[in-house]
Amino acid sequence: MAVYSIKDLEKISGIKAHTIRIWERRYKLIEPQRTSTNIRFYNDDDLKRILNVSILNQNGFKISKIADLTEGQLRERVLDLCLDSKNIDVQIESLLVAMLELDESKFTNVLTNSIIKLGFESSVETILFPFLERIGILWQAGTINPAQEHFISNLIRQKLIVAIDNEMQNFIPKSDKNILFFLPENELHEIGLLFYSLIARKEGYNVIYLGASVPVNDLKVIVETQKIDALFTSFVAAQTQEELEQNLHKLSEAVPNYPIFLMGLQIKELNPVLSKQYIKVLSATDFKSNIASI
Template identity: 45%
Template sequence: MSRYLIKDLENLSGIKAHTLRIWEQRYNLLCPKRTDTNIRYYDEADLKLILNVALLNEKGHKISKIASMTPECISEEVIKLTDRSLMHDDQIHSLTICMIEMDEEKFEKILTTNIIKLGFEQTMLHVIYPFLTKIGVLWQTGAINPAQEHFISNLVRQKLIVAIDGQVPSSDGKKFMLFLPEGELHEISLLFATYLIKSKGHKVIYLGQSTPKKDLDAVYELHAPEFLLTVVTSVPVGDQANNYVEKLARKFNEATLLVSGIQILDKEYTFSPNVHLLHNINDLKAQLESLEQVPIEK
C-alpha cells in the first residue's frame, strides 16, 4: 500500500497543506498514521477521500457539510457530479481517482463517455493530455508510483491504437516517418501524432520506441518520406539532444524534420533550416493544415 505525506496530498488535490491540517483538526476529516520513526503519513483511502472532498468543496459544498458525510456518501455525490458534468477538470479528477484505485473498468467508462460527447481528438486534447501532464509531474515528485503511471499509460495507449486503426490514409497523402531516439520509451505523443496525421489522409511509417539509427537509415532509403517526426522526452539530454537532432537534419536533409520534447524545446539551440520545432500539438495541427488537402478514403 502506498504512503503519502501531507505534501503529496497537497500536490494531488490542490488543497494547501495548511488547510488540510485545519480540516483534520477541526472536522476529523483525516486520520494520519505514523511510521515506526513517528513520521505522519496517509494511505490511499485518505488520498481518495481528500480528492473527493476537494472536488465537492470546489463545486460549492461547505466543508462542514462534507465532513458530516460518510466516505461512501461523498463518493456517490462525486460520481453524480462527474457523470453529469462536461467540465474537463471534473473528468481529469475522475481519471485521477481511477489511477489511484487502478480501476480499469471505470477508466474505460469515463474515456468512452468523453469520446462520445467530445470526439476522440478533443478528448485527447482537453482531457487526456492535461491528465497525463498532471500524472507526469506527480510521478516525478514521487506522489504516485511507477505501477500507477504505467497502468494509465497502457490504457491510453490501447485507446490510441484502436483510434489509429480506424484511419485510412489517401494514396495522395504525404509520407511521415515517426520514431523515438534509442532509449526513449514515452510514445503517447508519438501515437497521437500518428492519429492526427492519418486522420488528415497522410501516410505514417511508424517505427515507435527506441529506434536505432541504422534502422532509420534503412527505412528512409526504402520509403523516402517527406517528413520525419520525433519526440525527445528523456534521452538524449543536454547537448547530446542538440547533436542528435542536428545529425538527423544533415543526414536526412531532403526531408522536413519535426521535433518536440522537453529536452529540445525552450532551449537556446540553433538548428538546420529543415528542422521545425513543435511546441505543442497545435503546432503539428498547423503543419498538417499547411499541406495540400488530400481526399480521405473511406
Template identity: 45%
Template sequence: MANYSIKELEALTGIKAHTIRIWEKRHNLISPERSETNIRTYSDKDLKQILNVSILYNQGFKISKIASLTQAELSSKIQDLANDVKPENEVFIDQLTICMVDLDEDKFEKTLSSCILKKGFEETVDNVIYPFLRKIGVLWLSNKINPVQEHFISNLVRQKMIVAIDGLHEPAEKEESIVLFLPENELHELGLLYFHYLVKKRGYKTYYLGQDVPFPDLKKVCDKINPDILISSVAYIGSEKKFIEYLAVVEETFKDKRIYMTGQPMFNKKDVIPVGITLFEKPSDLLNLLDQ
C-alpha cells in the first residue's frame, strides 16, 4: 500500500489541495493518517475515493450531494457517466488510474475497450491514454508505484496497440516506406507502436523493428530495404556524449533519408541535435512532417 502527500493527491486527481482539505474536514470523505508533526499522508483507499468523487464533482455534482452517497451509489453514478454516448475523457482517465492502483486487469480492459468503442482509437490514445500515462509518471517519479504496476499498465496498453495495428488490413498505398525503431537499450515502446499505427493507417509501407535495436542491425535492414523515412523515440539517453555521437552516426549514415525523432531528452538537448534529424513533439506533428 502506498502513502501519498496531498500534493501528489492533487496531481493525480486534479483537485486542489485546499479543496481536498475542505472535503476532508467538512464532509469526512477521507481520513488521512497524520504524523507526529501533523503532516497528512493518504492511502490507496483515499486516492481512489478522491478520484471517484472528482469524477462526479467535475461533471457538476454538488459536493454535499456526493458526500451523502453510499459507496454503491457512488459507483453506480460513475458507471452511468461512463455509459453515456460520449463520456468526458477525465471519467476514463480516473477509472484507469483506479484500475492501476487495484491491479484490476478485467476492469482496465473493459474500461479501455469501452473508451475505444465510444471515441475511436486515435482519440482514446491522444486524449485518454497519454494523459493517463502522464499521471502514472507522477506516481513513478515519486516511487508510489512499483515495477509490477508499471509493467501491468504498459503491457495492457501495448496489447491494445498491437491489436489496433493488426486490424489495419489495407495494403500500402504510398510509395514511401518507413522504418520504426528504438535505439539500443531503449525499451519504452508505447509511443513507437502508436506511430506505427498512425503511419500504417495512412498508407505507408512500414517495417517495425521495435525495442533495443543495435545500430549495425538497423544499418543492415536499411541497406536491404532502402526506406525513405526513419522514425524513432528516446526516453533515456544515458551518457550525453555517447548519445550525441550516436545521433551523428545516424545522421551521416542515413543522410539521404528523412529522420524523425521524438522524446523529452531530445528536446532537452535540441541545441546539439544534428541538423539532419528533425524533432517532433506530438503525433500530430509527425503527421504534419510526413505531409510536407
C-alpha cells in the first residue's frame, strides 16, 4: 500500500490541498491517517476516491451530493461519464485510477470505448499521449509507484503491437523509402515510437524498427550498411536542456545528411535549439504530411 502526502494528492488529482482539507472536515470524503507527529498521510484507496470525486465535481456534481454516494454509486457515476468519448479529461482521470488499481479490465473498457467512438489514431493522440505525459511527470516527481507506470505502459504497448501485427498482415508497400525507428541510449519509453511506426506502415513506408536504447555507434553501422531515407526518434527521459542539445548534436554527427523526425516530452518541454536536419513531430497528421516529402 503506497503512502501519499496531501501535496502528492494535489499533484496527482489537481485539487488544491486547501480544498482537500475542507472536504475532509466538512464532508468526511476521506479520513487520513496521521504520523506520530500529527502529519496527514493517505493510502491508495484515498487517492482513488479523490480522483473519482474530482471527476464528478468537474462535471457539475456538487460536493454535498457526492458525499452522500456510496462507493459503488460513486464508481457507477464515473463510469457513465467515461462512456462519453467527448470528455477527454474524464477518460484520462479514469486511466489514472485504472493504473493505481492495476485494473486491466477498467483500462481496456475506457480505451476500447474511445477507439469505437474516435478511432485508434485519435484515441492514442488525444487520450493516451496526454495521459502518458501526465504520469511521466508524476513519476519523475516521485508521486507514483514506478511499478504502476510500468503496468499501464506495458498494456498500451501490447495494444500497439497488436495493431502493428494486424497492419502487417495486409501491408502493401506504396513507397521504396525506408524509415529507421529507434530510441537513443537510456531511452526506454517505446510507446510513441511504436505508434508512429504504425502510422508509417499505414502510409505504405518500409519500417526498420530497432527499439529502445540504441548506441550511436550501432546506429551508425545500420545507416552505413542499409538504405535509409529518414530516421525517427524520441526523447522522454529527464535531462537538462544542455544535456538534450548535446545528445542531439552527437546524433547529428553520427548520422549527418539524414532527416530525423523528433518527438517526446523533453522536446516539448525544453524546446531545444535544432538544426535543419531535425523535423519536430506535432501530430499524426503533421507526420503524414512531412514523410511525403522525404
